[in-house]
Amino acid sequence: REASLSGSVVEAAAAEVKELVTVVMSRWRDIVSGAGMQFISQQDAVDIMMEINLTLEECEEVLKERGISFSSSPVPFLNAAHLELRWIAFDHFVQREQRRVKEQLASLHKFKSSMRDEFMSILQRQKGDVDRASIVGGRYEESIEEWLDNLLVGFAADVRGQVLKDMPDASSAAERAYQHAFVERQWLEVLEYCYDVNAYVRKIFHNLFAQRKATVVREKKPKLVEQVAGIFDALVNMALQWGRQASKSHRQIRVSDLQQFVAREAAQKAAEVEAAKIQAAHNPRRREPGEESPVDKAQALALCFRVVSDRFPITADFIVDDAAKFAEAFTRKVASIRSERSVEERVGAMVERAMMDQEAEVWNLIKGCQSSCPCCGSKCDVLGDHSTHSCTHHLFPAFNGWRNAQTKEATLDACKSKQNRSAAKRSDCGRKLYRNLDDYLIAEHPDWLPFPVEDMELVADSILKAAWVNCRVPLLKRYKMVDSTPRQWIQAYQEPNRALDEASLKIVEERLAPFREKKTRDNPVIR
Numbered sequence: 001r002e003a004s005l006s007g008s009v010v011e012a013a014a015a016e017v018k019e020l021v022t023v024v025m026s027r028w029r030d031i032v033s034g035a036g037m038q039f040i041s042q043q044d045a046v047d048i049m050m051e052i053n054l055t056l057e058e059c060e061e062v063l064k065e066r067g068i069s070f071s072s073s074p075v076p077f078l079n080a081a082h083l084e085l086r087w088i089a090f091d092h093f094v095q096r097e098q099r100r101v102k103e104q105l106a107s108l109h110k111f112k113s114s115m116r117d118e119f120m121s122i123l124q125r126q127k128g129d130v131d132r133a134s135i136v137g138g139r140y141e142e143s144i145e146e147w148l149d150n151l152l153v154g155f156a157a158d159v160r161g162q163v164l165k166d167m168p169d170a171s172s173a174a175e176r177a178y179q180h181a182f183v184e185r186q187w188l189e190v191l192e193y194c195y196d197v198n199a200y201v202r203k204i205f206h207n208l209f210a211q212r213k214a215t216v217v218r219e220k221k222p223k224l225v226e227q228v229a230g231i232f233d234a235l236v237n238m239a240l241q242w243g244r245q246a247s248k249s250h251r252q253i254r255v256s257d258l259q260q261f262v263a264r265e266a267a268q269k270a271a272e273v274e275a276a277k278i279q280a281a282h283n284p285r286r287r288e289p290g291e292e293s294p295v296d297k298a299q300a301l302a303l304c305f306r307v308v309s310d311r312f313p314i315t316a317d318f319i320v321d322d323a324a325k326f327a328e329a330f331t332r333k334v335a336s337i338r339s340e341r342s343v344e345e346r347v348g349a350m351v352e353r354a355m356m357d358q359e360a361e362v363w364n365l366i367k368g369c370q371s372s373c374p375c376c377g378s379k380c381d382v383l384g385d386h387s388t389h390s391c392t393h394h395l396f397p398a399f400n401g402w403r404n405a406q407t408k409e410a411t412l413d414a415c416k417s418k419q420n421r422s423a424a425k426r427s428d429c430g431r432k433l434y435r436n437l438d439d440y441l442i443a444e445h446p447d448w449l450p451f452p453v454e455d456m457e458l459v460a461d462s463i464l465k466a467a468w469v470n471c472r473v474p475l476l477k478r479y480k481m482v483d484s485t486p487r488q489w490i491q492a493y494q495e496p497n498r499a500l501d502e503a504s505l506k507i508v509e510e511r512l513a514p515f516r517e518k519k520t521r522d523n524p525v526i527r
Contacts, residue, residue: 009066009068010068012066013062013063013066013068015388016062017059017062017063019382019386020055020058020059020062021055021059021081022382022383022384022385022386023055023171023383023384024048024051024052024055024081025084025085025088025384026169026170026383026384027048027051027168027169027383028048028085028088028089029088029092029365029384030164030168030169030365030366031044031048032088032089032092033092033365040089048085049082049085052078052081052082052085053078055081056074056077056078056081059077060074128321129320129321129322129325129326129329130325130326130329132255132318132320132326133326133327133328133329133330133333134329134330134333135315136255136258136313136315136330136333137329137330137333137334137337138333138337139313139314139315140235140311140312140313140334141334141337142313143311143312143313144228144231144232144307144311145350146311147307147310147311148228148347148350149350149354151224152350152351152354153354155216155217155220155224155351155354155355156354156355156357156358157358158216159209159212159213159216159355159358160358160361160362162212162215162216163205163208163209163212163362164362164365164366166208166212167205167208167366168366169365169366169368169383170366170367170368170369170381170383171368171381171382171383171392172366173201173204173205173366173367173368174201174368174379174380174381174391174392175381175392175393176204177193177197177200177201177204177379178193178378178392178393180204181193181200181467182393182463182464182467183463185466185467185470187467187470187471187495187498187499187500188500188504188507188508190467190470190471191471191474191475191500191504191505191508192508192511192512194377194395194399194400194471194475195478195505195508195509195512196512196516197372197377197378197379198367198370198372198379198517199512199515199516199517200512200515201367201379202363202367202515203511203512203514203515205362205363205366205367206359206515209355209359209362213355213359217351217355221347221348221351224347224351225343225344225347227300227303227304228343228346228347229343230300230301230304231304231307231308232334232338232343233304234301234304234305234308235308235334236331236334236335238261238262238265238305238308239258239327239330239331239334240327240328240331241261241265242257242258242261242262242323242327243323243324243325243326243327243328243330244324244327245261245323246258246261246320246323246324246327247322247323247324249323252319253319253320253323254317254318254319254320255315255316255317255318255320256317257320258320259312262305262308262309262312263309263312265305265309266302266305266306266308266309266310269298269301269302269305269306270302270305270306272298272301272302273295273298273299273302275298276294276295276297276298277295279294280293280294280295368380368381368382368383369381369382369386369389371389371447371448372391373389373391373394373395373400373415373448374428374440374441374444374445374448375394375397375400375402375415375420375425375437376394376395376396376397376399376400376402376415377395377399377400377401378391378393378394378395378415379391387447388447388448388449388450389447389448390448390452394414394415394416394452395415395464396410396411396412396413396414396415396464396468397411397413397415397420398410398411398412398468398472398475398479398481399464399467399468399471399475401475401478401479401481402425403479403480403481403482404423404484405424405426405433407482407484408480408481408482409481409482409483409484410472410475410476410479410481410482410483410484410485411423412468412484412485412486414461414464416451416452416453416454417453418453420437421436421437421438421451421453422436422437423436423437424436425437425439425440427440427443427444428444437451438451462493465489465492465493466493468485468489469485469489469490469492469493469494469499470493470494470495470498470499470500471499471500472485473499473500473501473502473504474500474501474502474504474505474508477502477505478505
């Protein structure tokens with residue numbers, strides 16, 4: 001607002017305001033994406049609106065420090081922020097609907113092709129009851145697996161929610177990686193962080209997801225296996241029962257008669273649940289620990305029957321000449337399907353597939369910027385779209401292979417220190433020597449400007465010194481540096497029984513191999 005202020009001051013203030021707002025918007029994107037196929041909860045919307053108001057106060061403080069204020073009032077700012085929230089949610093719903101339509105179209109095309117093949121097969125070969133029963137049995141298998149896939153999405157969403165609670169965004173993922181390695185003094189983890197920070201963060205995320213997945217699967221998979229087995233049992237029993245009854249009928253029998261029979265049986269089981277509830281209310285009795293109540297048993301059975309009814313496959317309503325023969329052939333087909341793989345194996349494979357899909361989706365949400373500090377190698381933790389990188393925890397440049405251009409001694413000045421700022425820097429290709437860090441960044445990494453300059457805090461200083469002393473041997477070998485570690489550091493921080501040796505490099509390579517991008521440079525940059 002002040003005309004006397006220079007453009008650089010206004011631009012710097014605007015950049016800080018943008019960064020504050022970006023944090024809130026990134027969190028809102030995570031909330032919206034985390035909702036999956038569900039609607040966004042009212043509480044989440046209220047919380048983010050309150051956070052916008054708090055952010056406005058922070059923005060006003062930032063502007064006030066520079067003698068700047070909003071041109072009229074904060075109302076246009078709030079309106080723009082609320083509009084952006086709506087656009088983010090709108091985009092998510094549009095993309096979600098587009099995915100749903102795409103999946104539905106793919107399913108319809110698959111069904112169309114399947115029906116065409118089915119009709120052509122019937123017309124060309126004039127199949128009888130046995131072949132037709134086999135077709136219906138195969139369709140049933142596909143339909144039940146589709147139901148199971150939809151159910152597993154919910155299981156995977158539970159894992160997703162737990163992971164996002166612990167690691168909600170890219171910034172928290174980078175922070176967790178630093179804390180786990182450096183602060184907790186896990187020296188092999190420190191070496192992994194330095195070797196490939198993005199692969200290390202990916203590994204941290206994968207291990208967290210695997211832990212949460214194991215908890216959910218251990219709790220829910222046995223019940224799901226039992227439920228799927230019950231569905232197949234109910235399917236077989238109803239088919240055989242229908243076959244016995246329909247074979248006594250003197251009218252023409254069609255496949256739709258089986259569908260109607262299954263629907264009646266499902267309705268009857270639902271009615272039995274209500275009857276069991278009434279009986280339990282009038283005649284309560286004490287149950288032994290772990291004993292299933294009659295109501296629970298009735299509900300489990302009713303659910304199996306309802307799934308069989310709801311998932312009756314869409315197929316040609318052809319005539320059944322011999323209902324008993326059809327039912328026997330149908331049950332043989334179901335039995336052959338179950339014999340190919342056990343129910344537990346089948347469910348396990350589908351659970352694993354659903355979890356893998358969810359893990360990939362969550363990782364895309366929180367992996368964040370893949371850039372790392374060109375000086376110390378620490379991961380950029382700026383949220384959202386950005387053109388300027390920065391990170392919270394800078395390391396010693398030696399962790400990333402920086403050494404004195406003449407003596408080859410490891411550079412142990414803090415990354416943000418004045419000494420490192422003024423020291424000569426060799427280009428990434430090694431062919432040019434820059435006067436100082438600023439010249440190097442301007443020429444090769446302008447997206448890391450402005451670069452911070454400040455003295456390191458005492459706590460952070462001790463954390464990095466301890467990490468360097470105990471991890472320096474493999475790092476010196478990897479980057480061909482001369483050891484310049486002060487004797488006082490070694491005396492204060494050396495852990496003889498835990499310090500890493502050169503063999504640790506091979507261990508780290510193997511541990512990070514599954515998580516590294518194929519395009520990742522295998523040979524270190526020697527500066």
